Amino acid sequence: MSVFIPKGPSSRLLRLAYPQIIRPLTATSLNRLSRPSFYHTAMPTHFTIPKTQRVAIIEETGGSIVIKKDWPVKTQSELAPGECLVKMEATGCCHTDLHAALGDWPLKANIPLIGGHEGVGIIVALGDNTANCPVKLGDRVGIKWLADSCLNCEDCRNGREQTCLDAKLSGFNVDGTFSEYAVSFVNHVTPIPEGFPSDEAASILCAGVTVYRAIKYSQTNAGDWIVLPGAGGGLGHLAIQYAKVRGLRVIAIDSGAEKKELCKKLGADVWIDFKESKDIVADVKAATDGLGAHSAVVTAASSSGYTQAVDYLRNGGTLMAVGLPGEAKLEASIFFTVFKSISILGSYVGNRQDAREAMDIAARGEVKVHFVCKEIEELKDVYEGMKEGKVAGRIVFDLTK
Numbered sequence: 001m002s003v004f005i006p007k008g009p010s011s012r013l014l015r016l017a018y019p020q021i022i023r024p025l026t027a028t029s030l031n032r033l034s035r036p037s038f039y040h041t042a043m044p045t046h047f048t049i050p051k052t053q054r055v056a057i058i059e060e061t062g063g064s065i066v067i068k069k070d071w072p073v074k075t076q077s078e079l080a081p082g083e084c085l086v087k088m089e090a091t092g093c094c095h096t097d098l099h100a101a102l103g104d105w106p107l108k109a110n111i112p113l114i115g116g117h118e119g120v121g122i123i124v125a126l127g128d129n130t131a132n133c134p135v136k137l138g139d140r141v142g143i144k145w146l147a148d149s150c151l152n153c154e155d156c157r158n159g160r161e162q163t164c165l166d167a168k169l170s171g172f173n174v175d176g177t178f179s180e181y182a183v184s185f186v187n188h189v190t191p192i193p194e195g196f197p198s199d200e201a202a203s204i205l206c207a208g209v210t211v212y213r214a215i216k217y218s219q220t221n222a223g224d225w226i227v228l229p230g231a232g233g234g235l236g237h238l239a240i241q242y243a244k245v246r247g248l249r250v251i252a253i254d255s256g257a258e259k260k261e262l263c264k265k266l267g268a269d270v271w272i273d274f275k276e277s278k279d280i281v282a283d284v285k286a287a288t289d290g291l292g293a294h295s296a297v298v299t300a301a302s303s304s305g306y307t308q309a310v311d312y313l314r315n316g317g318t319l320m321a322v323g324l325p326g327e328a329k330l331e332a333s334i335f336f337t338v339f340k341s342i343s344i345l346g347s348y349v350g351n352r353q354d355a356r357e358a359m360d361i362a363a364r365g366e367v368k369v370h371f372v373c374k375e376i377e378e379l380k381d382v383y384e385g386m387k388e389g390k391v392a393g394r395i396v397f398d399l400t401k
Helices: 011-034 095-102 198-216 236-245 257-265 280-287 303-312 334-339 352-363 376-387
Strands: 052-060 064-072 083-093 119-126 140-143 146-148 181-185 225-229 249-254 270-273 293-298 313-321 343-346 371-374 394-398
Touching: 052 376, 064 376, 083 140, 083 198, 083 376, 095 376, 119 181, 119 198, 140 181, 140 198, 146 181, 198 236, 198 293, 198 352, 198 371, 198 394, 225 236, 225 303, 236 249, 236 257, 236 352, 249 257, 249 280, 257 270, 270 280, 280 303, 293 303, 303 313, 371 376, 376 394
Parallel strands: 225 249, 225 293, 249 270, 293 313, 313 343, 371 394
Antiparallel strands: 052 064, 083 119, 083 181, 083 394, 119 140
């Protein structure tokens, strides 16, 4: 290939640079353009894809879950540009899945649909004409709550992809990961680090990234006190660990001997049982030299958790709102919120970069998911346990059996 270099003051520099820099870059660019991972067109695959699969369907609002074993699998030719078909290996179960089934949020799921949004699996097919494809066949990826966004609006351009008005949400307005094969979107799937088990990686895709981002923006420094209401749950037990990675001192609030043992094992500095405490605000202040905590990340879906948090924060403290208690309202004294310079911030899951960062920390062993593996047929029983607050840590469904 010949390249024209014009004459001029810089021509000598260009001629010297061409053999070492410009020519290799040109060749590399042409090679990249020709690779399937850059621009995917129809191509044969060595993966054998069945015609039907096992899925968990939310058939109607109110929690009705049906396991179907003859649900059609989308074929490669049916995939739209930008879509990928993922053979699922594991998927986590989140309280959000329960809310979607019960229909107890102000926003309603597009029922009927397949639930789930914490899935890990292998890409077995890609939609034709998928431009600038960041993944390839055989890649192990994660499907999270935020399945897709436009990547062009103000929110997306500013790193708030999760609040895109055109966002597609796994298991809520598009089919999710409670299935043996799931359709997702190449620009939003999360790469899973080599060697990180799929069943452990699954819970990082929602619970992990959600608390990671909340702590990341909690306006805290190493040595600060952070309170975690709901610390023994699926989000909370991960929040303890991400907080410790940042050098924070943790006050864990939850109830029960099993959750107490888990929280202390994961590094909580102080434990408060909300069922035994006579005054949670006083207990938090007693543990923090009477000043209160620097921040609270409320993962519990209870309005009382929020009301108490505003009262036990110290001057300049930050409340990170994460848990979603349906129609509840946040009550706070405007006078003392202003007088104490309290910040109240909503934190909603995370963007693509947050997901990669949270996954990397977990893959390096700095965060461990406490989970129990079950089969998807046990979903109804898992939901009952969630309703009763009896699930410590996380539930993950093994989809390889």
